[in-house]
Amino acid sequence: MKISFGFFAFLLTFASLQVVAQDNSYEGLAKMFSQTVPTGTARFQAIGGSHAALGGDVSSAAGNPAGLGFYTRSEFSFTPGYQSASNSAIYGVEPSRTTNSNVNNFNIANIGVVFGGAEPQYREGWRGSFSISYSRQNTLYNNLNFAGNGATSSITDSYAESLNNQIAYDPVYNSTPLTQADLLSALNNNAPNNFGGTASMNYWGYLVTATSNTTNPFVGAEPNAKVNQSFDFQSTGRVSQWTLAYGGTSDEKFYIGGSLGIPSYHYETVKNFTENYQSYQEIKGFTDSRLLTSSGTGINLTLGTIYKPNDMIRFGLSVVTPTWYDVEETSSYSRLVNVDETKGINLGANPDKNIMNRLVGIGYKIVQRSNVYYITSIPRLSTMTYQDNYQLRTPFKANGGVAVFFKKKGFLSADIEYVAYKGMNVSTTNPDSDIAGDLENSASNIKLFYNNVLNIKVGGEYRMGNVSFRGGFNYMPTPYSTNFDSGKTIDRSQKIYSAGLGYRTNEFYIDVTGMYGTTQQSFTPYSLASSGDYASAKIDNSYVKGLVSFGIFF
Helix, strand or coil: CCHHHHHHHHHHHHHHHHHHHHHHHHHHHHCCCCCCCCCHHHHHHHHHCCCCCCCHHHHHCCCCHHHHHHCCCEEEEEEEEEEEEEEEEEEECCECEEEEEEEEEEEEEEEEEEECCCCCCCCCEEEEEEEEEEEECCCCEEEEEEEEECCCEEEEEEHHHHHHHHCCCHHHHHCCCCCHHHHHCCCCCCCCCCCHHHHHHHCCCCCCCECCCCCCEECCEEEEEEEEEEEEEEEEEEEEEEEEEEEEEECEEEEEEEEEEEEEEEEEEEEEEEEEECCCHHHHHHHEEEEEEEEEEEEEEEEEEEECCCCCEEEEEECCCCCEEEEEEEEEEEEECCCCCCCEEECCCCCCCCHHHHHHHHCCCCEEEEEEEEECCCCCCCEEEEEEEEEEEEEEEEEEEEEHHHHHCCCEEEEEEEECCCCEEEECCCCCCCCCHHHHHHHHHHHEEEEEEEEEEEEEEEEEEEEEEEEEEECCCCCCCCCCCCCCCCCCEEEEEEEEEECCCCCEEEEEEEEEEEEEECCCCCCCCCCCHHCCEEEEEEEEEEEEEEEEEE
């Protein structure tokens, strides 16, 4: 019985969405755009971002706006930054080898102005300061490569397995495999080699083949061949925020402030996964390319307070509402198949002439040898570009801290930050959207796979005249509730070490900071029903960041 086009269209849509979900799942993107790292001026980043109880810095606007209440004059600050991210990856295909890669980025880490309150003449009476600032919340530039030779499975096995599973879900169509006519019907006539979904592109790229097996009708290309695999990932982007903030005090003991944040992000990725067969019958190999562009603009609010019972100690508390983002996203998928021209893909002696003519019309090269037809070349294939809109909610955050001052010699500070990752959510206002089901699944996965965490930040400053020496440490535990790496040790916590130097007068200041961060990740290019049939890459990620802040008082 022939499968209806309606069912097949559903299958193609599902398979297409799975491509995005494997590499850039909605819950993974939600975590990325929610991640908390030290931000602001070079001074506050040098002390590990532990400034909840400090104040008196442009960074207070986006951190604890109550800190603006310590200003008695106005200030302008500008902080350019540099970041170099490095990855060292080991792919679990024998013989495995280590692959190193890195990417560099220059950016504006922070720029802001504070219109300060008057110098206090007495202990009663309100005074406050207003601030406008821009800060880089996260830098999303990355470059990752890994490779392995001699794999016994192929990503084409996962393509076939996915199709077989989808057919198995519907008993009406369980007994009949998809036909060429079914798959060809999904081809977009307006763009000859632009497919409506990955299922038809997999088939017409000859990476999956229909068989007479009614239980598992599809198999991957070149079965039983050993495969050389390589993966290349590149990303660009940033998360940044404009902040309007106000903070003040009436008694020089209790400070209060609030801010309106207008964050935005832009993120682009290009992923290339290449397979080359060590021995083959028809196809030498292929390269799959996946592109994703995601942009969002949102809004959040911050409220904070600082209590200074005396000149030696301060306590600070701030809460940040979730950011509500409206997200625009586009994704596409393309493939280049390398056919052995001397062998070709055997179509038999009597292929469907209508299908063969249509393939020739969209760029396939087909030749006849001894009354047998062979495909000797396949053009670059691609899916239609998918455009999605959805809403993203980042976690609620609360930050509490204490700072101890040693007169004019310096201070020590420590913060604990609560991040409610389980409160992340992805949704759509259009229940008929093609991605509504995926978003619902991702929202469930967030509650299942994420934990709320406590980040720890400590730092200090020691002053010698006009010169200050600073240091800090930021520890962010993994937010995942599940160990995805059975038999492997992956430490997904982040550790950031920082140190800095500053020179300050009554008219200006210059601060210099260096930071070093480390974490581990893993990446699985594809998965199969049996966990022993595929491999993952273990990735050691680190970055070095440099910041210089220039400020003047007026």
